[in-house]
Amino acid sequence: MFKSIIVVLLLLLLYTATVLSQAPRLLSHNGFLADNVGQPINGKVGMVFNLYTTSVGGVSLWSQSFTDPADSVVVSNGVYNVTLDLSTAPSLTYNTQYYLEISVNGETITPRLKLTSAPYSLGPWNTSSNKVYYTGGYVGIGTNNPTNNLVISEDANSFIGLTISNTNTGASSAEEISFANEDGSQAFIRIYDNDNATYPGRMLISNNRTGGSIHFGTAGINSRMVIANDGNVGIGTTSPIAPLHITPNSSSYAFRIDQGVNGHGILSYVNTTSSAQTVLAAASNVSGGFYVKGDGNVGIGTSSPYTKLTLTDAIGFTNSTNPMVYIYQSGTSNAERPVIAHSPSFPTWGLSYQDVGDKMMFQAGGNPVMAVNLGSSQVELFKADGTKTIELDPEEGTGRGADISLWNDAGVNTIQIDADYANTGVGRIVTDVLQIQGGSDLSEHFEVNNSGLEVQPVPGMVVCIDSKEPGKLIVSNKSYDPRVAGVISGAGGITTGMLMGQAGSIADGHYPIALTGRVYCLADASSSPIEPGDLLTSSDIPGHAMKAHDYTKAQGAIIGKAMSSLKEGRGLVLILVNLQ
Known part of the structure; x- marks a missing residue:
């Protein structure tokens, strides 16, 4: 018979992996064996271990044998050491009392060994306390009815939670x-x-x-x-x-920034040296959109802007009270700027450019087509090849009037219109050829008296020099009158071609008198029909001409030659005025 003195039972929990994971089910067991007279055993013995939930009787829940010669237990001076593998009994929950029964060479040692303390660490969380509960494989902290692997519950008006604390101050903590x-x-x-x-x-x-x-x-x-x-x-x-x-799934904004302080909205940097890279794009299913490229070019309606701002459609401004566009160079005074405006508050603006040292240029194909000199208000117009052909100067010089110059294709100034020639206040036109298309006679302004006659001067009447009032004329009323001076222009639908006179002087008046050229003239054919080529002179009928029969009397009294006929009576005859 063996006498077994159990010196140490338990003591080893090999390791615990992570929180709440299952520890390896290995139990290190040490004991002392002696014979029936108390002498320590030496050599190999066969041993069998069984686990029960009762101190006597019952059914073995687990068993492990060391009876084969190859795995029998070595005993030295009565001391032995074995490692028991409880993983072969996975149904053990360790939430109840267990007893270990030991047999040596077929002899069972009594009583059974009651397992306490350390062996129960093989089943962590398998016991319950007033805060920790284990039931059905679930762990509850603060609840005895956990519904998941780990449930933490607390009925308190305070903070509850899970804390993982590492007090190490090492460089890898x-x-x-x-x-x-x-x-x-x-x-x-x-x-x-x-x-x-x-x-x-x-x-x-x-x-x-x-x-x-x-x-x-x-x-x-x-x-x-x-x-x-x-x-x-x-x-x-x-x-x-x-x-x-x-990707928003609603009709609200996809992206919104509300800057609550005096700061910035969006800052975007793209690491690229390519002008083709898109830095910012905003578009929809509608064609077009807004694009910012890598070189800073901005496109509205196009993804390929070729200038700092490229638009593919019209631009509109709806500001009703202030100028709509200001453009000014950095560092330049606000007073020197172009302004585009059209509003009730600025009815006289339109386009304003106040930098007097510049020209406002309009170009086509790289060549100027119009230039406005802001210092002098001079306007220049150019041909498609850039050759200047028109120049309008509202102030030819300080205190002087306007001037208009026109150049031919060879660059020669062929027409000059000067509103204040030589600063005299006199207007002058200089040109190679003057062609007038509005009339066919050369007239001067005269005052015409009716000389007591009961007739008023009308176009087509023959007039004579008024011997009583120098510089004035009277309606003719005498045949072969050597004072004959011309015909009042404007009869028969033929108007004055060129009209001369000096305003405010004796060489001025209200009636245009044709001195040369073609006009319709009132004529009397009572004494003789008038045929083309006939010389005409004054008659006794007021304002009427007649055919000259007496060439001696007609000397100095000829008005001109008839260019149309008048068979009889009175009427209009087209004449070529040529005073003789």
Whole structure:
């Protein structure tokens, strides 16, 4: 018979992996064996271990044998050591009392050994206390009815939570909650301590699984924001195709910034040296849109702007009270600027450019077509090849009037219109040929008296020099009158071609008197019919001409030659005025 003195039972929990994971079910057991006279045993013995829930009787819940010669237990001076593998009894929950029965070489040692303390660490959380409960494989903290692997509950008007504390101040210190699946890939939440040399104070949320992504959701499992495994972030989409991809599912704004302080709205830098790269684009299903390119060119309605601002359609301004466009150079006074305006508050503006040292140029194909000299208000017009052909100067010189110059194709000034010639206040036109298309006679202004006759001067009447009032004329009323001076222009629908006179002087008047050229003249054919080529002189009929019969009397009294006929009576005859 053996006498077994159990010196040490238990003592070894090999390791605990992560929080709430199952510890390895290995129990290190030490004992002392002596014979029936108390002498320590030496050599190999066969041993069998059984586990019960009762101190005597009952059914063995687990058994392990060391009876084969190859694995029998070595006893030295009575001391032996074995490792019991309880993993072959996975149904053991360790939330009840267990007893270990030992047999040596077929002899059962009594009483059974009651397991206490350390062996129960093989089943962490299998016991309950006033705060921790284990039931049905679930752990509850603050609740005795957990519905998941770990439930933390507290009925308190205060903060409750889960704390992971690392008091180490080393350069690699951090805290982590990990999530591992069957293939070992992990997702985790990790917080590096401020003492961490590589990532001080960093919080890292990571999903290391193949194709893993991080989703943020509301209203159940609806994803509101996604961080894909390639780093793209999606808001409103679970398949982002850009570093930030926003897909709103409503009619509200997709992106909005409300700057609450006196700061900036959007700042965007793109690392590119290509002018073709798009820095900013805003477009819809409607053609066009707004684009900012890498070289700073902006396109509205086009994605390929070729200037700092390129528009493919019209531009409109609706400001009703202020100027609509100001353009001024950086550093230049606001007073020197072009302003485009059309509003009730600025009815006389339109286009204003106040820098007197510049020209406002209008060009076509790189050549000027019109230029406005802002200092002198001079306007220049050019041909398509850039040759100047017209110049309008509202002030030819200080205190002087306007001047208009016209050049031919060879650049020769062929027409000069001067409103204040030589600063005399006299207007002058200089040209090679003067062609008048509005009339066919050369007339001067005269005052015409009726000389007591009961007739008023009308176009077509023959007039004579008034011997009583120098510089004035009277309606003719005497045949062969050597004072005959011409015909009042304007009869028969033929108007004056050129009209001369000096305003405010004796050489002025109200009636245009044809001195040469073609006019219709009142004539009397009572004494003789008038035929083309006949010389005409004054008659006794007031204002009427007649055919000259007496060439001696007609000397100095000829008005001109008839160009049409008058067979009889009185009427209009076209004559060529040629005083003789």
